Amino acid sequence: MTDDKGGEVVCLACSVFKDALDRLKELHHWTFDVYYFDSMLHMYPEKLATGVFSRVHKELSEGRKVVLLYGDCHPSISDLDKDKRFARVSGVNCYQVFFGKDRYRMMQREGTFFLLPEWATRWREVFRVHLGLEKESVAKAFMADFFKQIVYVDTGTAPFLSECVKEIEEFTGLPVRRLSIGLEYLYNGITDALSRLEQY
Amino acid sequence: MDILHLLMDKIKNGDRDGGFTIIEEWKNEHPQEDVSLVLLEPFLLKVGILWQSGQISLAQSYTATKIVEDVVDRLIERRADDANNKGTVVIGNVEEDFHGLGRRMVSSFLKANNWEVRNLGNDVAAEDFVDAAVEAGAHVIAVSNMMYTTAQNIIKIRHVIDERELGSKIKLAVGGAVFRLRPELVSEVGGDGTAISAMEAPKLIESLWSLAERGEWQ
Numbered sequence: 546m547t548d549d550k551g552g553e554v555v556c557l558a559c560s561v562f563k564d565a566l567d568r569l570k571e572l573h574h575w576t577f578d579v580y581y582f583d584s585m586l587h588m589y590p591e592k593l594a595t596g597v598f599s600r601v602h603k604e605l606s607e608g609r610k611v612v613l614l615y616g617d618c619h620p621s622i623s624d625l626d627k628d629k630r631f632a633r634v635s636g637v638n639c640y641q642v643f644f645g646k647d648r649y650r651m652m653q654r655e656g657t658f659f660l661l662p663e664w665a666t667r668w669r670e671v672f673r674v675h676l677g678l679e680k681e682s683v684a685k686a687f688m689a690d691f692f693k694q695i696v697y698v699d700t701g702t703a704p705f706l707s708e709c710v711k712e713i714e715e716f717t718g719l720p721v722r723r724l725s726i727g728l729e730y731l732y733n734g735i736t737d738a739l740s741r742l743e744q745y
Numbered sequence: 746m747d748i749l750h751l752l753m754d755k756i757k758n759g760d761r762d763g764g765f766t767i768i769e770e771w772k773n774e775h776p777q778e779d780v781s782l783v784l785l786e787p788f789l790l791k792v793g794i795l796w797q798s799g800q801i802s803l804a805q806s807y808t809a810t811k812i813v814e815d816v817v818d819r820l821i822e823r824r825a826d827d828a829n830n831k832g833t834v835v836i837g838n839v840e841e842d843f844h845g846l847g848r849r850m851v852s853s854f855l856k857a858n859n860w861e862v863r864n865l866g867n868d869v870a871a872e873d874f875v876d877a878a879v880e881a882g883a884h885v886i887a888v889s890n891m892m893y894t895t896a897q898n899i900i901k902i903r904h905v906i907d908e909r910e911l912g913s914k915i916k917l918a919v920g921g922a923v924f925r926l927r928p929e930l931v932s933e934v935g936g937d938g939t940a941i942s943a944m945e946a947p948k949l950i951e952s953l954w955s956l957a958e959r960g961e962w963q
Contacts, residue, residue, distance in 0.1 A: 590922070617892040617893055617894050617895075620892070620893050620922060620923040620925075620926040620927055621893075621926060621927065622893070623893050623894070637841075637892055637894045637895065650841060650868070653843045653867070653868065654868060676802065676803050676804055677801075677802020677803050677804035677805055678802075678803075678804045679759070679804070680758075680759040680804075682759065683759035683761075683804050683807075683808060684804070686761070686811070687804060687807050690807075690811075691845060691846070
């Protein structure tokens with residue numbers, strides 16, 4: 546995909562956005578290439594910086610413009626904003642990108658642990674391997690100490706995994722609530738980023 | 746096996762009660778005043794180093810923090826007088842920040858070092874930090890924050906402190922992952938100092954507290 550000024554655009558995104566972004570690309574006939582990074586990089590900021598930042602620099606050095614679909618997942622991610630051929634979708638994390646700052650804050654205040662469909666399918670890996678919550682008793686204590694509920698963010702672009710949800714409830718001891726959202730925020734975030742790129 | 750190895754073994758197995766029991770047994774054979782200095786501090790130090798170098802998981806770090814919380818709570822219950830109490834520190838996560846684990850670890854380190862901690866939780870408004878500090882007679886507000894964007898909210902606390910002309914009496918300690926990687930951010934957001942890890946926090950609080958007691962500006 547090239548923008549109005551003839552610059553080729555590439556989108557670099559966290560894999561939690563894959564189903565939703567694929568749906569939007571299809572709906573809006575977006576032709577830019579998307580490269581996805583494993584969402585588990587979120588747990589390892591230095592690996593995220595090495596992988597994602599170097600790819601951003603590579604794309605820019607090869608003359609492409611970059612839309613980055615990431616929140617503040619690394620302390621230095623905002624340094625990338627200095628390049629005018631680069632635009633990051635607004636939001637401090639993927640939940641804000643999906644449903645906005647106000648709703649996110651309100652639900653956080655209610656003690657919410659959010660779960661996107663991709664993480665729900667990989668919940669054993671998320672909890673047991675990356676968070677190290679191997680023992681169910683520790684997982685239950687940890688989750689109860691910090692959270693009151695788990696909210697499964699249903700983007701409508703992946704099948705709802707009721708079996709997974711049941712297992713997550715059993716493992717964490719917290720109730721899982723389903724929050725159905727549309728893709729408006731994501732759509733607006735991407736079109737806003739694209740329009741910022743078009744100015745250069 | 747020495748006690749630190751035994752404790753590390755317990756946290757690796759997520760055995761909070763087992764860790765607590767080991768320390769309680771150790772306390773029966775040692776002077777009470779040694780608990781913080783000889784046991785808890787080296788334990789937390791070791792945990793902190795292993796956590797920072799990625800050798801223990803978030804869950805193990807959490808278990809260690811809970812064991813220390815349990816021991817410190819018991820110590821506080823039994824403390825006959827508060828002669829060792831160094832003062833009250835107000836702590837919380839800045840407005841819009843909801844990452845509470847670091848704050849809890851800092852609280853444990855501070856309590857283990859005889860500081861009283863008023864813990865305001867996550868997403869705390871600037872005015873609430875300053876009101877709590879004034880009410881508690883705290884000379885230090887410790888603000889925890891994880892991300893660059895939310896770090897900007899710390900500036901609001903600086904403004905409230907300055908507006909009320911409390912800058913010489915109340916110091917602003919800032920901490921969290923973003924400050925380790927971007928140390929220049931400490932002064933940008935109006936912080937008076939930072940610690941590179943939770944285990945360094947008591948040293949920072951001590952030095953800021955003494956500055957404030959002398960009524961000195963940074």
